[in-house]
Amino acid sequence: MQAIAIQGAEIYYQEDFLSAEDAAKFFDALVAGCAWERRRTSFGYPVPRDEAYYGDPEASYRYSKREYKPLPWIPALLELRTRVDEATPDSAYNNLGLPRLGYNAVLCNLYRDGNDSVGLHADAEPEMGPVIGSLSLGAERLFRLKRKDGSLAFSQALPSGSLLIMAGKTQKNFKHEVPKEPRIQAPRINLTFRNIHHPR
Ligand SMILES: O=C(O)CCC(=O)C(=O)O
Numbered sequence: 001m002q003a004i005a006i007q008g009a010e011i012y013y014q015e016d017f018l019s020a021e022d023a024a025k026f027f028d029a030l031v032a033g034c035a036w037e038r039r040r041t042s043f044g045y046p047v048p049r050d051e052a053y054y055g056d057p058e059a060s061y062r063y064s065k066r067e068y069k070p071l072p073w074i075p076a077l078l079e080l081r082t083r084v085d086e087a088t089p090d091s092a093y094n095n096l097g098l099p100r101l102g103y104n105a106v107l108c109n110l111y112r113d114g115n116d117s118v119g120l121h122a123d124a125e126p127e128m129g130p131v132i133g134s135l136s137l138g139a140e141r142l143f144r145l146k147r148k149d150g151s152l153a154f155s156q157a158l159p160s161g162s163l164l165i166m167a168g169k170t171q172k173n174f175k176h177e178v179p180k181e182p183r184i185q186a187p188r189i190n191l192t193f194r195n196i197h198h199p200r
Helices: 020-034 075-087 092-094
Strands: 001-004 010-014 051-054 061-063 066-068 105-111 117-123 132-139 142-145 152-158 164-165 174-178 186-194
Touching: 020 186, 066 186, 075 092, 075 105, 075 132, 075 186, 092 164, 132 152
Parallel strands: none
Antiparallel strands: 001 010, 010 164, 051 105, 061 066, 105 186, 117 174, 132 164, 132 186, 142 152, 142 174
């Protein structure tokens, strides 16, 4: 994977992580096979994307007052977890002084078209590990990273089959978003592999 130099962040990227054939195969398997759900915010509005959460039984967490309880892994997601795990550079863990923890959960997002999105946020809950593997499938999606002062630090169109790893202090120093792109009419999927750990 290629390291992308952004001061205060640690990002790795591989555009051709999956072959076009594999990306299409996994996209079809996940559109049909994930238990997609349009959840509501604490104010009762639907979030602008469908979600499905899979993982090991201990990987529950709360985000924005929503409870995420993992469904048991399905074969396509298990296979992708292994591949994303193997591709995650040692330095993502070594630089943090962590052992290779790997991923025990994945949040799947389905953006049905360019009107679906995710607003600016960081994945920085205390139980969430700092290494996150983000795999893209389907139509291209703009992914942006912004500094705390709102300035743009990174903007990349993520094509199907690409893998982006966020590590180091990326979640502490930056927020990320997928803005609406109304011209996009095709669906796109993002999988964010995480490590959820509840300190005892
Ligand atoms: O689709 C993306 O790349 C962003 C997903 C995301 O921010 C999240 O799941 O927390």
